[in-house]
Amino acid sequence: QQQVKQSPQSLIVQKGGISIINCAYENTAFDYFPWYQQFPGKGPALLIAIRPDVSEKKEGRFTISFNKSAKQFSLHIMDSQPGDSATYFCAASSRSTNSGYALNFGKGTSLLVTP
Amino acid sequence: DAGITQSPRYKITETGRQVTLMCHQTWSHSYMFWYRQDLGHGLRLIYYSAAADITDKGEVPDGYVVSRSKTENFPLTLESATRSQTSVYFCASAGTATYEQYFGPGTRLTVT
Numbered sequence: 422q423q424q425v426k427q428s429p430q431s432l433i434v435q436k437g438g439i440s441i442i443n444c445a446y447e448n449t450a451f452d453y454f455p456w457y458q459q460f461p462g463k464g465p466a467l468l469i470a471i472r473p474d475v476s477e478k479k480e481g482r483f484t485i486s487f488n489k490s491a492k493q494f495s496l497h498i499m500d501s502q503p504g505d506s507a508t509y510f511c512a513a514s515s516r517s518t519n520s521g522y523a524l525n526f527g528k529g530t531s532l533l534v535t536p
Numbered sequence: 537d538a539g540i541t542q543s544p545r546y547k548i549t550e551t552g553r554q555v556t557l558m559c560h561q562t563w564s565h566s567y568m569f570w571y572r573q574d575l576g577h578g579l580r581l582i583y584y585s586a587a588a589d590i591t592d593k594g595e596v597p598d599g600y601v602v603s604r605s606k607t608e609n610f611p612l613t614l615e616s617a618t619r620s621q622t623s624v625y626f627c628a629s630a631g632t633a634t635y636e637q638y639f640g641p642g643t644r645l646t647v648t
Contacts, residue, residue: 464640
């Protein structure tokens with residue numbers, strides 16, 4: 422059972438536009454929500470992460486918005502660039518399990534930024 | 537500063553053979569993880585380890601065995617490979633200060 426649902430599956434955005442990827446979860450024990458970026462042939466790389474005590478976190482052009490009551494979080498990429506073309510994964514984990522924050526991943530979004 | 541490495545990067549094996557994927561990290565992270573990545577499924581946790589000699593199952597452990605005799609190494613063994621185990625395997629590690637997970641470059645395994 423997929424614990425984190427991610428949409429859309431694919432996304433095409435023009436250079437300079439805003440890319441938005443959404444994720445939803447059901448397990449209220451989740452308390453850590455990272456986003457990973459993956460280029461073809463590479464391992465996922467941690468992009469940005471948020472904990473539920475804040476509603477937004479911004480790092481450069483990347484922003485996570487978090488809505489605890491709706492159990493949703495999203496990644497916004499401002500001023501999208503062709504170099505941002507990659508697959509993005511949201512994930513969630515829980516401190517309450519003794520699993521070292523083992524991650525539950527969404528299925529990924531393939532982003533293409535056109536010139 | 538090697539970080540986290542995996543070997544081999546590519547492997548082709550036959551059904552029924554045993555194969556071991558290696559993972560090595562230089563950060564002295566307590567936690568290590570094995571995930572598999574399949575189209576349409578994202579990444580799924582196979583096994584994880586909280587410390588040397590402490591391992592536990594993840595979401596899809598069947599057909600896999602792990603060990604962790606040293607903090608820096610976390611090998612994954614497929615005891616009798618099946619075609620359904622054709623996948624890309626990622627190892628990751630995390631320290632207890634932040635629990636942020638860092639991934640290796642992956643091993644692409646094909647079982648014929």
